[in-house]
Amino acid sequence: MSNEQQTVEQPGPNDQGGQGVTFTPPASQDEFNRIIADRLSRERAKFADYDDLKTKAGEFDKLTEAQKTDIQKANDRALAAEAEVAKFKDREQVTKWKAEVAAATGVPATALSGSTLEDIQAHAEVLKPLITTPPAERGPQVPTEGTGNPGDRVTQLAQTDLASMTPAQINEARRAGRLNRLLGIS
Template sequence: MPDDDTQQQQAAESATLEEQLKAALAEVEKWKGLSRKNEARAESNADKAKKFDEHEEANKSEIEKITARAEAAEKAIAERETKEAAAKLREEIATEKGFADRKIKASALRGSTREELEAHADELLELVPAPPAAPSAEGQGQVGAAIKDGEMSADDIVAAATTP
C-alpha cells in the first residue's frame, strides 16, 4: 500500500501544481489586460497632453504678439513725446532769442539740451545780420489813410525817386 499512498500523494501534488499553474496563468492574463488598458490610457493622455501643449504654445505666441505690439506702441509714443518736447523747447528758445526778427526758423536750432540749443542760437544770431532799421514814418502821412487828391500817386513817387 505504500505505493498507493505515494501515487495518491503524487496525484494530489500534480493536481495542486496544475491548479497553481492555471491560477498563475490566469493572474498573468489579468495583469496583461490591465497593462494594455494602462497603455491605451497613457497613449490617450499623451495625445491630450500634446494637444494641450500645442494650445498653450499657440496662446503663448498670441500673448507674445500682443506684448510685442504694446511695447512697440509704447516706444512710438515715447519717441513722439520726445520729439514734441524737443520741438517745443526749440520754439521757446527761438522766441526768447528773437529769431522772428531775423527770419530764422526754430527748426534751424541743433542740440539735445537747453544749453546746447541756446549756444547754437547764439552762434546763428552772430552769423545772421540784424535787419536794418526801417525809416521812420515821419513825413509820410497818416498810416492807413487813403492817398488824397492832389497828392502824388505811386507812379509819380517812383518817377520822382528814379530821376537824377
C-alpha cells in the first residue's frame, strides 16, 4: 500500500442526482481513535438520562407491585373461599346422589362409592345382587367377630377391602374369579 491518501466518494443521505460526499480515511491510529471517541460520546449523550429513567421505572414497578399485592391477596382469599365452597357443594351433591341411589336400589348409601351419579349407580348395580341374594344362596356367612380361625379374619379383611373397591375393580375381581373369595363364598 502506498502512503498517499485515498479519497472515496460516497453518496450522502441528502444527495440527489449523483453528487457525493468525499471521505478521507484517517491518517493515523490517533486520528482514528479520536473519531471513534467522538462517535461514542455522541451515542452516550443520547442515553445520558438512562439511569434516571431506569430508577424511576423501578420505583414505578415497586409501587405497582405493592398495590397489586393487596389486590392479589384479596383475590387469592376469594379464590380459596370459592374453592372451599365448591368442595362442600360437591360433597353435598355426592351425598344426595348416594341417598337417591340407595333409596332406588336398596343398597346402603354408606356402601356406595363414586364421585359422579353414573359411578355411584354402577357401583350400586354391582353391589345390589350381593345384598339382595338370600343368605341361603350366598353360601357360608363370615362372622362379624373372629372365631379364632385365622381364615375368618382374612375373609373379614377381604370384605372390608371390597367396600372400598370401585365398580371397575369389583367387576375385574368377578371376571378373574376372585369375587367369591373376597366375599368368603366357596
